Structures are given as structure tokens and as C-alpha cells.
Amino acid sequence: MLAGKRILLIIGGGIAAYKALDLIRLCRKAGAAVTPVMTPAAAEFVTPLSVAALAGEKVHSHLFDLTAEAEMGHIQLSRVADLVVVAPATASLMARMAQGICDDLATTLLLATDTPVLIAPAMNVRMWQHPATQRNLAQLRADGITVTGPDEGDMACGEYGPGRLAEPAAILQAIAARLGPRPLAGRSVLVTSGPTHEPIDPVRYIANRSSGAQGTAIAAALAALGARVRFVTGPAEVAPPAGVEVIRVQTAREMLEAARAALPADAAVMAAAVADWRVANASGSKMKKDGSGRAPALDFAENPDILREISAPGPARPGLVIGFAAETDEVVAHATAKRLRKGCDWILANDVSPATGIMGGTENAVTLITADGAETWPRLAKDEVARRLAQRIAEAIAAG
Structure with missing residues (x-):
């Protein structure tokens, strides 16, 4: 070979x-x-x-x-x-x-x-x-x-x-x-990665512990197989990979807009850890203490569901849509239900309980859930998870 x-x-x-x-x-x-x-x-x-x-x-x-x-x-x-x-x-x-x-x-x-x-x-x-x-x-x-x-x-x-x-x-x-051969040459793939930052005021925001390492590794692995990768990333800790088109965003709504603009694509890997809620009454100026000892009241609004939006039937839907399910309990059950609820083709489930060290760490332990069932992978470096996933994506696209 x-x-x-x-x-x-x-x-x-x-x-x-x-x-x-x-x-x-x-x-x-x-x-x-x-x-x-x-x-x-x-x-x-x-x-x-x-x-x-x-x-x-x-x-x-x-x-x-x-x-x-x-x-x-x-x-x-x-x-x-x-x-x-x-x-x-x-x-x-x-x-x-x-x-x-x-x-x-x-x-x-x-x-x-x-x-x-x-x-x-x-x-x-x-x-x-x-x-x-x-x-x-x-x-x-x-x-x-x-x-x-x-x-x-x-x-x-x-x-x-x-x-x-x-x-x-x-x-x-x-x-x-x-x-070897670049099986994804001529194919386009959308990858979302990293956290989103939802502003409270101009200097404060709501976020999560995602480093963006797994999404970055996936984008790099897909590019190595020849894919044209549009990489929509929130404010991640890790630098984006070489050889991909980088679109930087901050909020969930910006990420949805960028993801839609990146279509059409042969496949989409929605690896970003998108905030479920945003502050509906975000302040245009820095909030100050008023001396009362009371914290300001924050009203929350639900963010758009990017995975469900990209998975929705229609001419712009990628042929293969892959989501992630970061769970802390009943991981496979919750992820299986999420795949059906969101309408995506595959979902990668992982346990992000603090004891695992996965959120923000260098390794991942995932279960690939498809319409055919669940396949648990061993705990691997995130680069290796990415390589395996990229190869499976190439095989699925080749098989139509």
C-alpha cells in the first residue's frame, strides 16, 4: 500500500x-x-x-x-x-x-x-x-x-x-x-466546533468547558482525506487546523447563520458545544452593583437548535449529518433519543462527567449511534477518534 x-x-x-x-x-x-x-x-x-x-x-x-x-x-x-x-x-x-x-x-x-x-x-x-x-x-x-x-x-x-x-x-x-488515496477529494464537509459565548453584558458571558479540541481534530482528519472543510468555530482554546476554511463566531445564533451559509455540503459534523440558552435581557453596558446585595435578574431565552435545523429535510440538507451528545448519565439512552429527536443520521455520545476528564481534555470515549445500533469505541486520543470518524464518513459517502 x-x-x-x-x-x-x-x-x-x-x-x-x-x-x-x-x-x-x-x-x-x-x-x-x-x-x-x-x-x-x-x-x-x-x-x-x-x-x-x-x-x-x-x-x-x-x-x-x-x-x-x-x-x-x-x-x-x-x-x-x-x-x-x-x-x-x-x-x-x-x-x-x-x-x-x-x-x-x-x-x-x-x-x-x-x-x-x-x-x-x-x-x-x-x-x-x-x-x-x-x-x-x-x-x-x-x-x-x-x-x-x-x-x-x-x-x-x-x-x-x-x-x-x-x-x-x-x-x-x-x-x-x-x-494514500484521498477518498474525500472533491467533497465538502461542514464542521462546527468549540463553545459559544452568550453575552450577559459587554464584559461577561455564559459559556461551557469545551476546548474545541475534538472538533478541530475532526476538521483536520477530514482535510487530510481530501475534503474541502468549512470550519465554523466558537471561541475555542485550541487553534484551528491548517488547510480548512475558518469561520469564527461567538454566539449560537451567529453559528447557525454561518452553518447555513456553509451549505450545501456532502456531510456535516456538528461537534460544537452550543449553549442551550442565551440571556434575553443582556445589557448594553456593564452591569454595576447597586448596593442592595441583590443579584441582577437574568431572563433566559432558548437558543436555536443548530443540529435540528441542519438535519431538517430540504434541498440544502447534507447527505450525512452527524451530531454529538455530551451527557453525564444514561449516555447511550439519552443520545439514542436525541438522534431521533434531532433528525440526524449519526450521533457520537460521550460521558462528560467531571470524573472522566473528557470535557477540555486530550482524550475521548465515544459511542457511535446510527439507525443500525450503537458501537462503543475504546478511550482514545481525540486525534484518533477524529481519524476513525473521518474514515467512516468517507466510507459512507462512497457508499452513497
């Missing part, structure tokens, strides 16, 4: 570096040529001899290789590949990539390339969850870099949680998706 493709594989210095050996084997079995690059730290975990033997090519590790640099070898290396893969992508590598620091061969190649880049992060769970790493991850996504993993499980350090390198077979799948 990768016949004739050339992969530049950058191996970072983490305990998971040993899995790069299996990834090389799988890539070559799939028909790809692999040019390996190792950071100095990677050589502490696997030997260059082992990597070279499996790749069938010389391992590159030194920026100042005089023979190669006489021909600007690092520039050549960075541009002859069809895809640059970083596996494992350590916290240090991700930080330097996000900041554009190039202090060794690996980071110089990454800064000098205009080739698509895919990274497979791997690190200790606390390092993965650290705000600095999450900021770097958001920046890399915004720069158009594809991310696969990490998985959740036992760590070499004895801890448990997200941070394990994705299995080589899963990384191979992600490589194939990035390099």
Missing part, C-alpha cells in the same frame, strides 16, 4: 525507540523506502547498526557530516521524502519543533522541509499532560502536522496513563492514510 513511497523516519530519544525497528520493518513490507535519522539520545536506546540493517540504508545522525554537507545534505534529505515521520516524538522534540529551534540534524531537517510531517508522541504521562506539552501540541496541529497517538497504558517508569507510543501497526495505518 506504500509502494514507491519514501519515508524519512526521525527516531527520537525515548524508551519507545525500540518500536521504531518494527515500524521500519512494516513500512518496508508495505513497499516504502525508509531513510533513518537518529537523534544522539535515540542511539542510547537502539543501535544505529540495527536501524541501518532493517532500513537497508545508512543512518544519518550528525548535522556536520562534511561529505554530505558539501552538497547541502540536510536540505536534500528534508525534501526527497514523501512524508517525514517522527517516532517516537519526545517532549523535547515536540517543544523544539513548535518553537522552530534547530540545534541538531533532526530539528534542522524538520525546519527545512516543506514535506508533510506526521508525529507519534511518546513520553511519561505527566510530561504528556503538562500544559507546556499541550501548548506545543496545539501549535504543531495548527502548523498542519498530523499527530497519531499516544496510547494509554502502563509506562516503563511504572506509571499508567496516556503517553505510550502508538503501536507500529497503527502508525503504519496513519502513514498510509496520509500518503
Whole structure:
């Protein structure tokens, strides 16, 4: 499935570096040529001899290789590949990539390339969850870099949680998706994402805890499969992905207007966490305390139901409409009823109880509900949920 493709594989210095050996084997079995690059730290975990033997090519590790640099070898290396893969992508590598620091061969190649880049992060769970790493991850996504993993499980350090390198077979799948056919080429998809902000007065608003991470990942995954994506986003914490048309909104009514304007579309993924109510008597100036000790009375009005509006029969209705159901109890039952009530084709249900850490977190655990029943997916990184959903959308559109 990768016949004739050339992969530049950058191996970072983490305990998971040993899995790069299996990834090389799988890539070559799939028909790809692999040019390996190792950071100095990677050589502490696997030997260059082992990597070279499996790749069938010389391992590159030194920026100042005089023979190669006489021909600007690092520039050549960075541009002859069809895809640059970083596996494992350590916290240090991700930080330097996000900041554009190039202090060794690996980071110089990454800064000098205009080739698509895919990274497979791997690190200790606390390092993965650290705000600095999450900021770097958001920046890399915004720069158009594809991310696969990490998985959740036992760590070499004895801890448990997200941070394990994705299995080589899963990384191979992600490589194939990035390099393979683009099944959504020529198709258009509407994606809504993020929260909405409903004003109380010019400086205060009602919102929710949605970060916009899942909707952003879905838009990126659909664009990677070739779709023209119109991305209608509320004021999210994460930056919108590269390669999509971004329409920014604040309120639910603005989101509905933008979503309607983005039609027609072959599919719509309504991933935004839209406020159910708005303040009907929002003040045009900042509310002040009056000394009485009484809080101001807020009158609420129901916001438009965007999912139901987009799902309504008519010539502008997308062929496939997908909603989300964020629930805190009886998740599947409530979501199943919501699918029927709203008139959408599929709905992704997830438990957003505070104990799950899903709302605003980096992972999701969803159940896909269709007319045929419910299919529960394991807890996955939001990027992986997005990749799976995008593939299912492509299959459904192809099947008509």
C-alpha cells in the first residue's frame, strides 16, 4: 500500500525507540523506502547498526557530516521524502519543533522541509499532560502536522496513563492514510466546533468547558482525506487546523447563520458545544452593583437548535449529518433519543462527567449511534477518534 513511497523516519530519544525497528520493518513490507535519522539520545536506546540493517540504508545522525554537507545534505534529505515521520516524538522534540529551534540534524531537517510531517508522541504521562506539552501540541496541529497517538497504558517508569507510543501497526495505518488515496477529494464537509459565548453584558458571558479540541481534530482528519472543510468555530482554546476554511463566531445564533451559509455540503459534523440558552435581557453596558446585595435578574431565552435545523429535510440538507451528545448519565439512552429527536443520521455520545476528564481534555470515549445500533469505541486520543470518524464518513459517502 506504500509502494514507491519514501519515508524519512526521525527516531527520537525515548524508551519507545525500540518500536521504531518494527515500524521500519512494516513500512518496508508495505513497499516504502525508509531513510533513518537518529537523534544522539535515540542511539542510547537502539543501535544505529540495527536501524541501518532493517532500513537497508545508512543512518544519518550528525548535522556536520562534511561529505554530505558539501552538497547541502540536510536540505536534500528534508525534501526527497514523501512524508517525514517522527517516532517516537519526545517532549523535547515536540517543544523544539513548535518553537522552530534547530540545534541538531533532526530539528534542522524538520525546519527545512516543506514535506508533510506526521508525529507519534511518546513520553511519561505527566510530561504528556503538562500544559507546556499541550501548548506545543496545539501549535504543531495548527502548523498542519498530523499527530497519531499516544496510547494509554502502563509506562516503563511504572506509571499508567496516556503517553505510550502508538503501536507500529497503527502508525503504519496513519502513514498510509496520509500518503494514500484521498477518498474525500472533491467533497465538502461542514464542521462546527468549540463553545459559544452568550453575552450577559459587554464584559461577561455564559459559556461551557469545551476546548474545541475534538472538533478541530475532526476538521483536520477530514482535510487530510481530501475534503474541502468549512470550519465554523466558537471561541475555542485550541487553534484551528491548517488547510480548512475558518469561520469564527461567538454566539449560537451567529453559528447557525454561518452553518447555513456553509451549505450545501456532502456531510456535516456538528461537534460544537452550543449553549442551550442565551440571556434575553443582556445589557448594553456593564452591569454595576447597586448596593442592595441583590443579584441582577437574568431572563433566559432558548437558543436555536443548530443540529435540528441542519438535519431538517430540504434541498440544502447534507447527505450525512452527524451530531454529538455530551451527557453525564444514561449516555447511550439519552443520545439514542436525541438522534431521533434531532433528525440526524449519526450521533457520537460521550460521558462528560467531571470524573472522566473528557470535557477540555486530550482524550475521548465515544459511542457511535446510527439507525443500525450503537458501537462503543475504546478511550482514545481525540486525534484518533477524529481519524476513525473521518474514515467512516468517507466510507459512507462512497457508499452513497
